[in-house]
Amino acid sequence: MGESFVNIGEILQSLRKYKGMSLADLAEDICTVEELTLIEKNKQVPTIDELFRLANKLNVNLSDFFDFTSADSMSYVSAVSGLIKKFKRDRNYQAIYEIVQREKKNPLFNFPSSKQFLHWHEAICLYYLADSNNRNKQSSISMLIEAIELTNPSKKGLTEQEIEIKMSIALIEKDDQCFEKAITLLKEILDDMEKLPSLSDPQVKLRALFGLAQSLTRIEKYDESLKYCEKGIQQCINDEILYLLGEFLYQAGLNYKHIGKIELSRETLNKSLQVFKLQEKENLTKLVEKELEKIPS
Template sequence: MSENFLNIGEILQSLRVNKGIALEELAEDICSVEELDLMEKNKQVPTIDQLFMLANKLNVKLSDFFDFTSADSASYVSAVSGLINKYKRERNYKAIDEIVQREKVNPLFNFPSSQQFLLWNEAICLYYLSEPQIRDKETSVKMLNEALDITNPLRKGLSEREIEIKMSIAIIEKDHMNFEGAITILKEILEDIDKFPALAEPQIRLRALFGLSQSLSRLNKFEESLIYSEKGIKQCINDEVLYLLGEFLYQSASNNLALDNKKLGIDYLNKALNIFKLQENHAFSNFVENELEKLSKE
């Protein structure tokens, strides 16, 4: 990545000086003054989200930092995609929508795969930026299906990205309380995933398992939900990842408690608590501690 940032410092310093902005002012809420000074001297590479925030403060486009006459065009699309994915993990849909709306008119995003990526994320933002009671599920799902149509209108032999778009449909159905619909799609996704010899992004399967476990629990199908939460726990352990492990452990605890397996439920809650504390997830760890305290008084 550093090769694509060779002139970033020079451009950054030139824009800042021309706009009469002090180092301290530009660095505020983004990085330290020392870090910004090193960036301007090309001795430190800014992260893509730092660059995005700096561009906003300088009132320029992120693309102004890239040379479109070379292979940096592809680097720019990749960088923007990476930034959107970062914000998606943080559920910062407002930031995603701002990027999508700006890049929709960028010629660099005229290729089918890039158009698909923007449409996919635009559909997600449309749904989650609305108030829960007025969310337009139908339009969002329609847009996600249109995104799939760009590369796979027959829905045969889905790629990993296409599976992820399909996953977005399932999650929106789940969040819209259409649990039966979500379960149907998520089971199809697991079948699609099983056709891959290996996944570049194994977390896709974990998200499908977790969505299934959640949806089944909401329909009081606790025994079936438990099957999928246990599969999730097993995959996390086998893959040696913490991603969703705490959530799967909590899901198994909840299912066992609903099935009157109190001792097992408490055991899973304690395991979930340990994971959330390890991850410094204070909101979840406090929630589980409260659940354990209530159970100790019963």
């Protein structure tokens, strides 16, 4: 058990009793009573998501679980960053926005890279939370450029976090149907990644490859899109991860259909279907099933 969690159980139990809540009251909709009992006894470590919800129910700040006079302050920054990343995977931009607004006033986020992290995610939220007809793309992109400049005014020799921010710009361009701009940026991003000694998160490259594959399909460059689909599929296999594997297979299946390779399209879409079923992604499963129905037998 990591040092940053040593006192969490005691703090939770103390706050729960102070608020006059039973174990069942606090655990409801968050975890089981048995799990909460183990957490309070420091025999089980809560996930950051669980901790966030427990803090909300107790009406305290997440930071109350961390000792800011020790090195654990960085554990708090990491915990909040991890929670934001989780909500980003779920596309829960409202939750991200609320966290960002709260933490902007927190002195722990005054360090350049931490301030950059919040500025980056605020820009994303302002774009995706706006009504599709009222989105101010340029304002969000300007904020993302400002975020990069907080740590790298020259915008040369980008770090991994700076590359991810640049990728957010590319994905906004893609979502705004500006596919040529997105493709140019994403190809630059792949070059930026090659200059790094390594990537701490290999999923970053997968996101760039998938954004490229999608954008190229949209401008009818199916063969080139297939090239990036294959790179993504191969990386998923090499890294032994399912992340975006189903999506790459689906995109490849669409490309094969467009270039007239019907049997290969059906085969690839079926592989995609198997992955989505394994991941229990119902919406994507239905999407592939509908696409398979369109393919002539």
